[in-house]
Amino acid sequence: MKDVKVAIVGAGPAGLGCAVLLKQMGIATDDMVVCESNKIGSSFTAWPKEMRxxxxxxxxxxxxxTDLNAITPDTSPAFSLGKEHPSGKEYAHYLRSVAEHYDVSVLESTKVTEVKQQNKDCFLLQIESGEIIKTRYLIWAGGEFSSPRLNTFRGSDLCLHNSQVKSWDDCEAEDYVVIGSYESGVDAAFNLASRGKYVTLLNTGHDKQETYDPSRVLSPYTAERLSAMANTNLVELQQGFQVDEVRVAENVYELLSTTGDKLTCSGKPINCTGFDAHLGAVSGLFDRTENGFPVVNQFDESTLYPKLFLSGPKLVHGDILLCFIYKFRGRFIAPCSVIAADLGLDISILNDYEQAGMMLSNFSCCETQQCYC
Ligand SMILES: Cc1cc2nc3c(=O)[nH]c(=O)nc-3n(C[C@H](O)[C@H](O)[C@H](O)COP(=O)(O)OP(=O)(O)OC[C@H]3O[C@@H](n4cnc5c(N)ncnc54)[C@H](O)[C@@H]3O)c2cc1C
Structure with missing residues (x-):
């Protein structure tokens, strides 16, 4: 049995961000392990080839x-990749370079299938291969890409979830319906229309929100692409069509709305409804909010199981999503500071994180979002 002080599950930006910070604080290499079921940055390498x-x-x-996509204050994907909007493959390359530079030891092909608390001082991690890892602290950074929403409505299995698309070049039909018009829905519509396909883009809900919080409204990059599509006759935006059921008859897909409206398309409908808040092996170890988000304390620690932390896009504090894109980087400091205090690590590096805006401890900046011009 491997016995460590800190185990981190997931070698995406959230897991590696915490791992690097602990290394910078001086944790010994043998005291920490990062378990990754696939390869470093594998969620990004699984993105559709064209996604940025x-x-x-x-x-x-x-x-x-700091570069908004950087996971440490002193690295920059823009500098190392020479790109403003890196592809998934390029970003995974950046993550691997950071892990190598900071000598973070990542156990690839190491899937954690079960987590149990042995006693209040340690967790046991069951690895798919049969091994067990014993750890005092556990940071869960398993991401969301492995739990796409595949059962949002009846007939979801007839659709293609955007996380299952390898390249939009593989979509050969003439016309598609894209369900969901947030980041990945607009991305899908843009790529299909760029290939001359007719697209109906379904906006299933909310009106424009008076905020510039990127966790709640389209990023400028996506909004710009959406308005570019308005000048073509290839994309039609349909408001308020809440899909109730998808069915197929004679190679035509029918989409029925909750109010009885009907749409048809010849290509598999593209499901862009996002990802579940499923937390894999630690699902049962967090209390849940009404909306299904895991409940954490001020250190992003489970309120049910102390010393179990969450890092990544499922983090919420009250109404604040930490969330989705770069904001969760500001929280690497939360679990790492608690662990550093217990293990007697050097926390002087936190000055660099603070200067770089990667130390989000006061959420008032997320609460009132005002832009004066
Ligand atoms: C269209 C789109 C555009 C995006 N653009 C941006 C952007 O511009 N900037 C940005 O910051 N973010 C962006 N994101 C979001 C970004 O992809 C995620 O927020 C980010 O991947 C979350 O990082 P993570 O480390 O939590 O998860 P992941 O990157 O998914 O890493 C989790 C890792 O954990 C591993 N894992 C899962 N379960 C286990 C297990 N049981 N055992 C071992 N390992 C496990 C997985 O294999 C994976 O490698 C975008 C997402 C989408 C869909």
Whole structure:
């Protein structure tokens, strides 16, 4: 049995961000392990080939304004990749370079299938291969890409979830319906229309929100692409069509709405309804909010199981989503500070995180979002 002080599950930006910070605080290599079921950054390598980061990268670190896609204050995907909107494959390359540079040891092909608390001082991680890892602290950073929403409505299985698309070149039909018009829905519509396909883009709900919080409204990158599509006759935006059922007859897909409206298309409908809040092996170890989000304390620690932390896009504090794109980077400090205090690590590096805007401890900036011009 491997016995460590800290185990991190997931080698995406959230898991690696915490791992690097602990390394910078001086944790010994043998005291920490990162378990990754696939390869470093595998959610990004699974993106459709054409998908790009929506957050722009810029090498602004020189004046304490970190590249928005960076996971440490002193690295920049814009600088190392020479791209403003890296592809998933490129971003995974950046993540691997960061892990190598900081000598973070990642156990790839190591899937954690079960987590149990042995006693209040340790967790046991069951690995798919049969191994067991014993750890005092556990940071769950398993992401959401492995739990796409595949059962949102009847007949969901007839659709293609956007996380299952390898390249939009593989979509050969003439016309498609894209369900969901947030980031991935607009991305799907844009890529299909760029290939000359007719697309009906379903907006299933909300009106424009008076905020510029990127966790709640379309990013400028996506909004710009949406307005570019308005000048073509290939994309039709349909408001308020809540899909109730999808069925197929004679190679035509029928979409029925909750109010009885009907749409048809010849290509498999593209499901862009997002991802579940499923937390894999630690699902039962967190209390849940009414909306199904895991409940954490001020250190992003489970309120049911102390020393179990959450890092990544499912983090919420009250009404604040930490969320989806780059904001969760500001929370690497929460679990790492608690662990550092217990293990007697050097926390002076936190000054760099604070200067770089990667130390989000006061959420008032997320509460009132005002833009004066
Ligand atoms: C259209 C779109 C555009 C996006 N653009 C941006 C952007 O511009 N900027 C941005 O910051 N974010 C962007 N994101 C979001 C970004 O992809 C996620 O927020 C980010 O991947 C979350 O990081 P993570 O480390 O939590 O999860 P992941 O990157 O998914 O990493 C989790 C890792 O955990 C592993 N894992 C899962 N379960 C287990 C297990 N049981 N055992 C071992 N390993 C496990 C997985 O294999 C995976 O490698 C975008 C997402 C989409 C859909």
């Amino acid at each position: 980061m929506i957050t722009p990268s810029f090498p602004s670190n020189g004046y304490h304004q």
